[in-house]
Structure formats: structure tokens, C-alpha cells
Amino acid sequence: MCSENQLTQVPTDLPPAVTSIDLNLFAPIPNLTQLRVSSTNLHTLDFLIHANLTKLQWLLARKNTFSVITEGIIKAMPSLTRLDLRENGFTCDCDNSWFVQWIKNITRTQVIGAQDFKCSYPSQRRGSKLLELDVQSCLVDIDFICFMSSSCFIIFFLVVSFIYHFSRFHLTYAYYIFLAWMFDSKNRQKRAESQYDAFVSYNTHDEAWVYEELVPHLEQEQGWRLCLHHRDFLPGKPIVENIAEAIYGSRKTICVISRRYLQSEWCSKEMQLASFRLFDEREDVLILLFLEDIPTCHLSPFYRMKRLLKKRTYLSWIKAADNPQLFWEKLRQALRSTNRAEEERLRLTVNQMHGVCFQPAE
Known part of the structure; x- marks a missing residue:
């Protein structure tokens, strides 16, 4: 019956016991x-x-x-x-x-x-x-869901790309600031002896002064252990992570400030991270060393530095020309001082330094 190709109907019903059909x-x-x-x-x-x-x-x-x-x-x-x-x-x-x-x-x-x-x-x-x-x-509008999902994804991707393009440095910096804060909070009570006496924050244009003046006097003559970018940072590690570890791995941070320094985004972040540690731990960890006379008005964008300058006096290399030995002695005293701000603070006044210190005018 089924071999006939022209068959158009099955003559009878299938048997009742049928459960499947081949x-x-x-x-x-x-x-x-x-x-x-x-x-x-x-x-x-x-x-x-x-x-x-x-x-x-x-x-x-x-x-x-x-x-x-x-x-x-x-x-x-x-x-x-x-x-x-x-x-x-x-x-x-x-x-x-x-x-x-x-x-x-x-x-x-x-x-x-x-x-x-x-x-x-x-x-x-x-x-x-x-x-x-x-x-x-029961109806699910697949097309609408796909449209909304793809639209949200595209908008999210564009927003993330926009933020990353214009703020990637600040996001990275904020991320490592947070990591540094977490690390510091967990290890403040059990912190081991610092690896370095001071981390030196400087602009590459001032590198000659650092290696010709600062390093010979502090390391070679006085035996301080300094942390320097090009010499001590680990290659392959993110630069912000290197900076955070250098600041928190040193007793002090010396900021060698010049106009070039203030124009450098990385240098300003180093100074901000060091001042963050100062305000967070309430410890005297920051030493500002000015290579140039910089009016206070030029420091307006640097709110935290300006706040510090209203309370303290800082070393000025320009005004140390008449008595450089006193300059290095005062810097040595600053490095030797303990980090407890309540016990011992860096007090460098214009009269004490005989022109070595620089107090930016208001």
C-alpha cells in the first residue's frame, strides 16, 4: 500500500498500541x-x-x-x-x-x-x-530585548571608553590610592622597618641635580638609603604601583620641586600620594625641597601643597648658595627626625637658616 507514490491518504487509522511512528x-x-x-x-x-x-x-x-x-x-x-x-x-x-x-x-x-x-x-x-x-x-518580545540589550551595551561601552580616554590616569591613580590605603590600614600596627630612608620625587629635567648634588651628599657622605625612579623601580610593574610602594616603603618622601615638577602630572601625583600618607597617618613623612623660587600664586592648582605651605617652612636650594653646608645639615636633621608629628616637627625658619629656607609669600 505505502509503496505507491501516488497514495494521497492512509486508508485506516493506525493501531491503538502505536506510541511512535518511523x-x-x-x-x-x-x-x-x-x-x-x-x-x-x-x-x-x-x-x-x-x-x-x-x-x-x-x-x-x-x-x-x-x-x-x-x-x-x-x-x-x-x-x-x-x-x-x-x-x-x-x-x-x-x-x-x-x-x-x-x-x-x-x-x-x-x-x-x-x-x-x-x-x-x-x-x-x-x-x-x-x-x-x-x-x-507568555509573549517575550525578543527583538525589543535584543535592541535594548545591544543599546545598553553600546552606551555602556561608549561611556566607559570616554571615561577611560579622558580620565584613565586619574582612575588608575585613585585605584592605587585605595590599594595603598587598604595596605596601610591593615599593616600600620605591624609595619616592618622601612626599606629606604627616603623616596625622592623629582622631574626628569631635574635629574642632574639629584644625581650630582642630592645623591652624593645623602648617600655617599651620610649613608642614607634613597629610592630613585630610574634606579630602584621594578621594571614591568605598573608605575603607580611602584610609586605607592616606594612612598610607603620609605620613612620620608623628598619632593624636589621646580616649575617642571609642577607641570608634570606624575610628579604632582607622587606629591599628593605622599601628602595623603601625611594626613592619613598624621606622621611627618613629607619634605619639600624647592629648586626655584615659585610664587604662591603658581601653586593655586595644588590645593594640598598650598595648605601645607601655610603651616610650614621648607628648604630652598636657591637661598642656600651662601651656606650649602647648613642646607645639607638641615636636610639631614629632617631625615633623622621621627615620623611622629606630635613628637618632633620639621621647624625651619628663615632666621634659623640665614636665608636657606624659603617661605612662599601669601
Whole structure:
């Protein structure tokens, strides 16, 4: 019977014990227009998806045990004009939402007895009608979700890119300031002896003075251990991390200040990080050494430095020309002083230094 290629309908219903159908059954009958699979134990009609029954017009599938009709099953029968699924126990949840919507909108296919389709699952809806299912609660606008998701991602990416482009240095600096604060808070009580006596913060244009004047006097003559950028920073480590470790790994920080220094973003961050440690720990860790006479008005952008200058006097190399030995002695005293601000502070006045110290005018 099934070997005839021109067969357009299955003459009789399938046996009741049938629980599945082999797809090879439909291979010889591509022109099938009517299919009866009523009163069987079929649990699903998914076999129709791959049965290639594009000319099927009438499907009679009453009294079976399947409960869900998927979109794929219906679309596999593009020529369907009559569908009889009465006396099946349907699942009344979102699994059948597409099928319910299709029944309500379809005009080309007659769904026999659709208004009487009953729910068997879930138990709280047993006996209610399938067409009463609220499909709106199941509908998910995938296109809208994709649009909103992609839009949010693009906006987020643009905002992050904008912030990173214009503020990456400040973000990195703030991140390491936070790490330094966390490290300092956890280790303040158990901090070991400092690796260096002083970290020297300077601009590369002032490097000659540092290596020709500062290093020979402090390291070679007096034996202080100094931390210098190009000599002691670990290669490959982020520069801000090197700076934080140098400042917190030294008893003092010497800021060699010049106009070039104030113009350098990295130098200003070094000074700010050192002053952050000063204010946070309330310890006298900061020594400001001016290579040039810099009016206070030029320090206006450096709020923290200006605040310090209102309270303290600092070493001036320009005014030390007449008595350089006194300059180095005062610097040695500053390095020797303890970090406890309450016990001992750096008191360098113009009279004491005989012109060696520099107090910026208000």
C-alpha cells in the first residue's frame, strides 16, 4: 500500500498500541494529503517536523496522549486546511502559547472543536479551556530585548571608553590610592622597618641635580638609603604601583620641586600620594625641597601643597648658595627626625637658616 507514490491518504487509522511512528513510513508517500492517527498512544506529533508532508491537508489526531503542539509541527504542514485534535489533554502554560495564538489568528486552517479543547496540566487549570490561556503573559518580545540589550551595551561601552580616554590616569591613580590605603590600614600596627630612608620625587629635567648634588651628599657622605625612579623601580610593574610602594616603603618622601615638577602630572601625583600618607597617618613623612623660587600664586592648582605651605617652612636650594653646608645639615636633621608629628616637627625658619629656607609669600 505505502509503496505507491501516488497514495494521497492512509486508508485506516493506525493501531491503538502505536506510541511512535518511523519516518521511513512517509518516504514513499510524499503526496499524502490525509493522515489519521486517532486513538493511539502517541505522546507527540514531533515526527511530522521531519516527515516532509508538505501536501498534507487534513490531520485527524483525536484521543491521543500528546499535550503540546509546537510551532515546528504546524509549520511542517504548510498546506493544512483541516485539523482535528479533540479529546486530547493539553498543557495550559506557555509551552502552548504559540499554538493558542495561532488558533486565534489562523483563517486558512479549520481547527475543529478548538473552543472545547480542555486543559489537563497543570493541575490547578485542569478542566479549563485551552483558548482561555493568557498568551500575553507568555509573549517575550525578543527583538525589543535584543535592541535594548545591544543599546545598553553600546552606551555602556561608549561611556566607559570616554571615561577611560579622558580620565584613565586619574582612575588608575585613585585605584592605587585605595590599594595603598587598604595596605596601610591593615599593616600600620605591624609595619616592618622601612626599606629606604627616603623616596625622592623629582622631574626628569631635574635629574642632574639629584644625581650630582642630592645623591652624593645623602648617600655617599651620610649613608642614607634613597629610592630613585630610574634606579630602584621594578621594571614591568605598573608605575603607580611602584610609586605607592616606594612612598610607603620609605620613612620620608623628598619632593624636589621646580616649575617642571609642577607641570608634570606624575610628579604632582607622587606629591599628593605622599601628602595623603601625611594626613592619613598624621606622621611627618613629607619634605619639600624647592629648586626655584615659585610664587604662591603658581601653586593655586595644588590645593594640598598650598595648605601645607601655610603651616610650614621648607628648604630652598636657591637661598642656600651662601651656606650649602647648613642646607645639607638641615636636610639631614629632617631625615633623622621621627615620623611622629606630635613628637618632633620639621621647624625651619628663615632666621634659623640665614636665608636657606624659603617661605612662599601669601
